[in-house]
Amino acid sequence: MYEIGKKRELLWFLCFFVLTLFLFIPRTIFAAGSTEADQAFQEGYRFGKIMGEVKGERAASQKEKLDWRSAFTEDKGNLNKDFGLDQYSLTYKNYFRYGFEKGFQEGYTQAYTQFSTQKKLTDGEMGNQHGEILGMILGTIYGKEDYDKGLTNLWERHLLSEMQIRKRYQLNKDTKQYIESFIKAFINGYKEGYVTAYRDTHFQNHLQPMQQAVEEGQNLGQQVGNFFAHRDWQQLKANDWEASLKEFEKQESIVYRYQLFLESKEYQMGFMAGFRDGFREAYIQAFQERRESYGTENMNYYWVDQAPQKMILEESTVSFQKGQPVTEVKEVAFLEIPQGAFYEKIYLGFGKNPNLFRYRSFPFTPSSDVISINVIHSAPFIVTHQPLILSFPWHGNERVGIYEQVNGEWRYLYSTIQNQQVMTELSYKHYSDGTYVMMVDDSYQEIKDLYGHWAQKELYTFLRRGYIQGDQQRLYYPDAPMTRGDFLALISTIQKWPLSSKVDLSTTFHDYGTFDQYNDIITYAFTQGYVSGYSDGTFRPYQPMTYQEVEWILQKILKKSDFTWDTMEQRLLNKKFIRSKSRWGKQQLIPKSEIIYLFYSLQEENILS
Template identity: 30%
Template sequence: MERNIRLISMITCLFYGLMLFPALFVNAANDNDAYKAGYSSGLWEGIDAAYSDLEDVKSKNYYKAMPKDADIIANYDLDKETSTYRINFVRGFKDGFREGYNTTYDNPKVEAKPTNYDEALGYQMGEVSGYNDYYAGKSNKWTNAVPSTTKLIEMFQLTNEPNAYKNSFVTNFKAKFQEGYETAYRKAKYEPFKAAIERGAADGAKFGEILGANWGRTDYYSSSINQWDRDLPSDDEIKSVFLLDNDLDDYSKAFLSAFKESYRIKYEEAYRTANVNYNLLVFEKGYSHGKNIGLVKGESLARIDLLMGKSNDENRHNFSDNNIINEYKLFNEYEKYREGFISGFREGTKTGYMAVYQSSNFENFMSKAETQVVSINGAQVLSRDNKMSLNIDKGIFYNDIAVSIDRLIGTNMNIKMPSKDRYVKSSELYNIRVASSYDGLNRDKPIKLSFDYYGPQSGGIYKYLNDNWYYLTSKIDANSITAFINPESITNSSGTYAVFIDTKAWNPDDLRGHWAKDEIVTYLRRGIAGAFEDNTFRPDIPITKAQLLSSMSKVFKWDIKSAEKEVAALQKVADYKDVEPYKELAAYCVKKDYLKVSPENTIRINSQVSYKEAEAMMKLAMGNKNFSWAGVAEKIMKNKDKRSASYDSMDEHITRAEAVYMLYYMTE
């Protein structure tokens, strides 16, 4: 059954794709029969692969999901065909696979379920006709509204269907049409009466309760006997106060009936409750009252002290006799009652405070640390308080490991918290460590880190590093926030993580749907990249030398002030006016050979950067002569499904988005 539903969903997705993206399916008709056959087969397999990746919560990557050429040839017995047929089939298969995968992955909510169209259409059209006939003042006669058999055959093109299906469709349609018509007609007719009665009863009960309770308490404290109808308003008074003569008669009658019933119930309840409360206060021992109230007070004070990080000391909350008398209005009580209350209150306060403080502190420490052995099959590891989790996929580690999650309690003087003027702490701090006696792990498979979260989109997961909190690329859903971390960063070492809300965070509108959005937002929130004055990022325009070197200086933590002595020499360049806003950065970069003074005595700091120039800068910055832009371009193609212009020429200009991705990929 699940396979059938999924098959129908795939078919629906094909139709959905044809309606929304007709251009995607044109190429299949532009080649020979082998290409068409391959395209059709690839399209289906691409759709199926997309559903598999969505079910396994994998990121979008058609390139990774696509079968290899050898597998395609084997699966479709292409070794029996001519080489020309085989080549064209494989080419068509890949095109179809890519289109089917991408279209399905981007529209996962397109879902189809088996539908009895004759019954569904009949019922819905009957409903519409029923409502229309009632409001048009016509009689309840569905036979006058239902389309004739001839009209139905014409309307739904049933001449192309087998006779058995056609006859069944017409019969079922008319039966459901009648049901929908009569249901809608009567609903339109009787619903207003039903609604008026229900609303009248609800409103009457509400006001009856209020007035009944008020008069019940008043009569008791006035020493009047329990007589609920003594001050009950007359029907005319109720109608006048609540303007019932202006409403429907059914509403008015229901209101009056419910008002009186609720008035009586609440009157008697309030009268008797007042009597009980009064006598309890008169006859109950003051000690018992004081102790019970003191217990509540002590528990409350303990919870406040725990929250504020204060020590276990109930003596800091001493109350004088006058404090207790004033707070609990004991002026007019019997002296013995007052003395007993004060004694009981003090005992209850100490007992309640100690019990809550000790039990809460114990529970707090019990939920502090969690250590779990994880096999090579992977597992989910939850923090002891169940508010944070690590999802370790199989294949990340090649041997069993021990995972430790330690919740940091209280104020840790070794950790500097971010500015409260900008950041709102939205989780506890957790220290995570993976212990492994072997070095083997897959550095290309990240660990999923999730926190419970219900805040705004400006929230993010941060890592504490070098006395600073660094934003990690974070995804927010209905009840959690998630980031992916490099397993190597916490293997045989530890990392501290927490969630903060950045009150000044923002995402430029022109990043919506962009392939490098996550990396760009991360660098914006870290202050590494910057936006333009109109609050756009313009990811696809070429980056300038000033912009790229500024970001590199923050990523690689250049000490640009060390080149202060070289600043004066820059004043001799012909384009110093352009250089001046970046003079310290420019001086450092000239000194380190990232920038060169041209034979024309210019630096051209605002000029666009070619891929070749960016590659040279990164080799110097990383101290790695083997760095190659081609490796980054390959990752962009594989991970982001984006082809770089560098494939055409390394003299083309690197975009702002590509530059951010390069720095992020090479340093994270």
């Protein structure tokens, strides 16, 4: 059956195999993915095959008939004692016996039939081989058992006498040379198996807890490190696993978090060392994987022509359930391009803004990633003939809105909520790159009398941009005239005039004492040449504005001498179906709503900023 040169290798394998079985199975008890019955059958099968091979070869050498059942019956009664099956469940014992029988049959039959083709061993050589194998198996079992019982390392304690060996292994029918060699080798194998098992069990009892401590620490450290890497990336924190580990330990000590106080000091040390290593490795790997994922998800360039198209920006989100990462792909933003929006063919980029650190400070609560739309074109802009529609998924209240980055600040874009999406129209005639984000503003006070008004969109937009506000009753009176002081205050807010009180207009205007909250605004407008007083030496900040005054002042502020109200009057008629009072003459008083519509339009055209 076995070549002599391979005998020692086999014996050491058997010793290690038996020792491993009895050291670890009672504790584990089974590997992931296996059942108790499967495990018991496999272990029984392996032992049975070894024993069957020994008995089969011996039977063939003695020219006995091939009868594995009779040989199996001789060993069947010793299974419980030889393999310590009484410490296992009934299920385990039954399946071990079943596996042992199947393995014995296969090993016996195979060894018996192959005996005639193998190099023949002398009776002494075969007795040495068989005796050492069986002795080592039995010695290994008793060595492990004695250590577990707290007995001394005394291999002779359970050693069978020569008479017992003869009876146990039915040797009396064999040759004298085989019997003597078998008994001598059995005793030597038993001694070696016993001593090795006793000492290895002692070693493993000290080694295994330390190994287990390190492995458990590594596994749990990897879970935590993985999470912190994803969290730090999402919060735009630097790649610093040590800082994150300190933060984790500061929240609650690892000793108490994992109840390490129930373990020995050595176990705690091994666990902590493994935890740190696992945290570091998982953190670094996960952080770098997020960078790669971010770059891939952000590589979105669409070929756009006259046909309609809908772009979808997605991202991979990672949640953690019972320590394990669960990845889910979610939609981040949408960009709809209507038919005929572009006449030219271009590449349009749509993704998260790569300069995230520039946008870490927001005036309101950000509820989305910062999104960029990039025009890949030789010219600085592209002509649009239909508005683009940008939208974000949303499941919150109505105080949300989409904002655009303009001159380093976030400007609200009129937004509507439909089908759990917040959307806005990008209606610029000349479109260039844009940066957008969705935010929730809980600070503004609603104005009750703008809803249902023909200029509701423009009025609401200016409310959200912080340009206008209602009175104590939350009313704005959009159809009432706008005073000269309020007109200048509105432009000052939009353009962020650098106001100063250094210039004294008390000798310039007789009604200086009535300027009140308009004082600095009027002073700035006057010194810039935007406004002048009346011939009687007054400014009259509370006097309503006329269309003509609006036209004159804006010509100076916008530095456009050709600016006229006539263009806006026609636009109101064409787009809003509103006939402006200016048709009766520009000396008519202009209502607030028409001024708001005017300023909104100038901002959309990038004329007023």
